[in-house]
């Protein structure tokens with residue numbers, strides 16, 4: 396039997412929480428079409444019967460089921476699940492920051508992760524809901540309080556920042572396929588906390604001096620472009636579904652034994668091998684950094700801070716100030732609820 400067949404036979408039950416939304420639907424479509432996913436559970440507070448019926452007609456491997464909160468829907472969606480992707484929560488409108496979403500999304504993420512702690516405590520948890528800089532610390536605190544936290548299994552999905560960096564730099568990388576340039580984007584997921592490290596791109600490329608600042612700003616504030624263009628109808632959904640799927644596929648492939656998969660993702664540094672060193676260098680405990688994925692999730696956090704340019708060091712300083720506040724806000728929401 397060839398390796399691909401073996402991979403397809405290994406189980407990877409996956410759940411999407413917030414599956415009826417702007418991200419949830421296209422993300423669920425991509426997961427339904429993925430030959431590596433054998434079971435797909437869709438959960439949302441609305442519309443999952445329709446989304447599930449629609450996707451169920453696709454002739455792919457995954458057996459699909461849909462749940463609403465009634466009749467213990469969350470429990471049924473999560474029981475036996477190995478990978479949980481969470482795009483549940485409200486998106487931005489023009490003029491809002493991601494932090495403005497905290498009031499509503501913090502409680503949504505807390506409640507869903509409480510369900511994970513109860514029904515699938517060993518699952519890989521991929522958090523898309525904003526503000527990621529705070530919702531991931533919230534998830535970590537919920538899992539810690541339940542005594543089931545494993546930092547290797549909790550990921551904030553920052554892949555859209557990487558995807559944007561690949562796309563926006565294409566005219567300088569010269570790659571026909573922009574995704575063929577690996578560009579680490581580190582820090583957090585909002586404005587100045589997003590730090591593209593162009594100097595560590597592979598293959599390397601050069602950005603003209605007079606274009607550098609604009610390019611950095613475009614990656615940092617790419618989300619605003621979409622929010623403004625959608626003019627009140629939400630934020631990035633399709634590009635996020637692509638990015639979320641790309642990250643989920645990497646987690647699944649690594650879990651099945653594929654070697655050498657490295658993706659930037661927002662993790663709790665002290666709980667991942669190599670992370671302590673990055674926590675010490677940055678002064679923050681949650682941070683997006685390239686991570687080597689494996690059968691147990693985040694096997695190793697890779698420190699790319701040595702040898703970054705002066706400009707990148709300045710970007711990192713600006714990142715740290717904002718990121719620390721976002722992290723503490725999430726931690727406090729669980730530790731000292733008001």
Ligand code: NAD
Nearest residue numbers: 413415416417418439440483484485486523524525555635
């Ligand atoms: P949306 O409003 O279209 O969809 C959100 C879905 O969540 C809705 O279907 C809603 O019913 C559902 N939902 C609400 N409360 C729920 C609960 N308690 N349990 C289950 N489902 C629930 O929004 P969207 O455009 O899909 O965005 C979702 C989130 O993703 C937003 O917070 C947005 O800011 C974030 N986002 C993150 C990134 C990233 O890079 N990490 C990128 C884009 C968007």
Ligand code: LMR
Nearest residue numbers: 487525617618619630631
């Ligand atoms: C993005 O980067 O597109 C998302 O975080 C959504 C947003 O609010 O911009």
